[in-house]
Amino acid sequence: MHVETVLFFVLALMAIGGAVNLIVQRHPIHSALSLIVVMVALAGEYLLLGSEFIAAVQIIVYAGAIMVLFVFVIMLLNAGVEERTHVSRMAQYVGVPVAALLLIELVWSIRRGSAALPIQVSGTVSTSQLATLLFRGYVFPFELTSVLILVAIIGALALAKREP
């Protein structure tokens, strides 16, 4: 077996294990840490696909910036251990069937589509190729997204400032 294949399965197991652990853990900090494990494992998968830039940005932005804020807020609020409650009626009668339906659909589409989809081996995507794509071909959506983020920041500031 190739080293890449072994690494793929190790990282995939890490991601799935982290995701399951995120739900099972009762303490918010433990859940947040599990989410970080998922992010890092995903970054590893990107690396295996030859996309170094996306892998690094995944770690810097998600694991390094967003999750730090999560952990910071959890620590600041000193959130305690969650209490276990019974399954709510909403989840029992609507959530479980919908989740099962989605799972079936996922399995079905993977089984059907795996033969039809060609596997693209494009090699390593360089950072400058990505930048050219982003700032030449898709510059309008890119700028639009940054304006959206700016609006979100201003909105958050306005909400936070309202209280005297």
Place this chain on the structure above:
Amino acid sequence: MNAIFAAHPLLLVSLVKIVVLLFLLMTALAYLTWFERKVVAHIQARWGPYRVGPHGLLQPLADGVKFLFKEDVTPAGADKFIFLLAPFLTLSLAVSAIALIPFGPMDITIFGQQTPLQVANVSIGLLFLFALSSIGVYGVALAGWASNSKYSLLGGLRSTAQMISYELTLTLSVVGVLLMAGTLNFREIILAQSGFAWGFLPKWNLIASPLPQVLGFVCFFTAAIAETNRLPFDLPEAEGELGAGFHTEYSSFKFAMFFIGEYASMVTVSCLAAILFFGGWLSPFPVAHNWSWTLYIPAAGFIIAGIGILGYGVRYSTIFGKLLLPVVGLAVAGLGILFAQPMAIEFVQGPFWFLLKVVLFLFVYVWVRGTLPRFRYDQLMALGWKVMFPLALANVVLTSLAVAARP
């Protein structure tokens, strides 16, 4: 196992490089503590460590043994797993960042394989290093939280806020360098700085055209000191107010791991400063006919230092010193003679100039620590957001304009 190595010789070569680098790094970090204590002591008109070996030279060994034999206490009510995880995270991330640093331009041969003087030559080295350092926040934050102590928690919270604030400045301050070099790879960044203006002034990014990165360097070094939690920005461990901050509850080797991690980050930052702004392994002297004597500077420096240590050691007051110091002096002088040989002289240039720059930056680190008082928390935040961040942003805009206007 042998089959795997036979199929992937690079794996074995990398393993050898990692082991050697780790050994050298750990020794260097141990002596960095000695270096810091000595320099700070002399700044404050004291002697510093003096008892264990001549001039306290064996103090790092004594410290290491002491850390190993201390009782390892876990406070009641601590989150055991995270309490254990935090120091491991800090140390492993800090040390693995060194793997990305190139130490010299020439290749070495291990087991018949040509390989660069660097563990991992990543095409996006700089981004990778920032990714490692951005996860490094968790070590400090989680240590503070898991200790179940108010001082630790306050230290952890402070460090998180501080690192988030200064990470912006840190990343923005190097954008100018990236714009000028046009690459994220460390080797290419260094090579982009080669050459000399008017025949003698090196084209290092600090003083290069189109825009000297002085502003970028000031922002970078300030933010880096804050990122590594060093004075005057060491609020996460401010011993006057928080006991010892995030590592108050840590003892024995877990404390040592935080300690080593902090020093490893200092080394990484010094390497980065040398690579990004001071030309990395490039010699400050041009390679021309009338400059060829500069090739002998490493050898001459080592020989003079070795003879000096030898002469001083013979007259040292203790018998142990009389035995140890001349041996050290002879070894250093011997290295110097080796460096002057035709087969080694080209090879040692890169590592010598690189490590010299790194040691200079480490000295500046200690110098700043010995000179400046600690910031207040609100001053720290005001400096980060209202001064450093706009300055770094201005540097990006100005450099972009200068690069765009370059013919």
